Amino acid sequence: MRYGIIGTGAIGGYYGSKLAHSGKDVHFLLHKDYEYVREHGLHVHSCDGDFSLNPVQAYPDTKDMPVCDVVLVGLKSVNNGLLSHLLPPLLKEDTLVVLIQNGIGLEEDLQAMFPHLQIAAGLAFICSSKTEPGVIRHECYGSINIGNYSCKQEEKVLAVRDDFLQAGVKAALVEYREARWKKAVWNMPFNGMTVALNTTTDQLLSHPSTERLIHDQMLEVIHAAQHLGVQNMHEAFADKMIQMTREMVPYSPSMKLDFDFQRPMEIDYLYTKPIEEARNAGFSMPKLEMLENELRFIQHRYLNK
């Protein structure tokens, strides 16, 4: 299978490099560091062992890329509007696009853009970053869960999972909606609260008032998902997520890193869309709605967006 990577950053760059390193045919779209990667390759500094790719099948524009069987999208979701012209050159009849992004509603919006496209969700559990051209730092974790959204060829989704497994990436198939909403249980409280209070996960949990708030916000997500008919959403999952976070190193979620580096924050898919989906079904998430409002103000004020 031929893979295309749109967004060769901390996420797309990591998973694409792992696949290429295991011998898969992988084609990378690069932007700012295209020249660098063309000349010097891609370097992954990983907790599991460093490796490099050189040469890299790198492209400055999807128009120059071949059609692919599978496209992994690792863009920040704030740029998903670009997919309407980035994707078509890579598509053939049965291309599967995997959105390795955070949030709720991503697949719906892409499907509206491309009604016949086969789409899956990729849920990455990884600490990685790209801080210099062509260099990806993989700190810890690294698994990926794949949830089928609209792919009629179930065997294709299985094949992607198997390719990941062969590449040494812990991968599993999961139920799409359950996976997206379960990830939101962690993402919605911690991404926004670390920005709103300019802090890290451990600090939020070390103070009783914010620990309670994080827990309350997690319950809002769980109850919204239950209300929407998502399976296997139980209140105990909040306690499990808090316990897991306690065991992590002090952590700045991706939205906090975006804020710190003055990049636009993924407010739409992390907050607005799930809150709207719940509201349209008659369920309100007041504390996360307030957090969304605070983040919009912060984004406007500090990032001028």
Place this chain on the structure above:
Amino acid sequence: MRYGIIGTGAIGGYYGSKLAHSGKDVHFLLHKDYEYVREHGLHVHSCDGDFSLNPVQAYPDTKDMPVCDVVLVGLKSVNNGLLSHLLPPLLKEDTLVVLIQNGIGLEEDLQAMFPHLQIAAGLAFICSSKTEPGVIRHECYGSINIGNYSCKQEEKVLAVRDDFLQAGVKAALVEYREARWKKAVWNMPFNGMTVALNTTTDQLLSHPSTERLIHDQMLEVIHAAQHLGVQNMHEAFADKMIQMTREMVPYSPSMKLDFDFQRPMEIDYLYTKPIEEARNAGFSMPKLEMLENELRFIQHRYLNK
């Protein structure tokens, strides 16, 4: 009538000085600037015309003060625990204590401390500050509403109002609970949100997401008050408060000034008590509860309290 002032700051200092300037017998408790005031007097720089008091009946300790007919308390409510030993030297059988403070539950707590005390609420609508010893800056407004909490002598409350009127202070008698909760409609959103987002009232209203949030929080207060049986609480009051705030100069509420000057914030009476009162009656205020949690974290982190 003899007046005692506990807390000769921006509030107690202003109203006490107005009364003394109009010829009333007023005795001031001073703390840090006792020596300065003893020597140089009290100076009020006021939008209504400057004036000074010299000499001032100033005391470093309530033990040295005479018993009073009326005591005006202008302390920050975080110091109300001190009243248990500050008040007794000033009290006689029928002393009326007027709490010119922000929040909900102040009178209840003082009554629990002194079960037979006559208490009223003073609701100040004023922009004033004390930035140097013995000097009070009165920027604008200045009226005071008085709500009788437990004073059996209605004529005494009327006499206090009349003394204020004679002193050139716009004063009126109001229904106690309605007045406290109506003030909370403005106080709860703006005090905390200007701290949480490190901003001013005009900025909060200039961005649609925070304007909506402020409005939502105002409705939480109004609905809580309705639920508690408070009279004359209508949703339209939120619009009126927002419109009034738009017409004000960009404003930092008292909690924002406390935060900026690293003084402890009045979280207990501005948030915890009203939220608890509503919760105990079965009504929840999720957005203001979240704001309370954020403020506790901020207070702990920046003020070490």
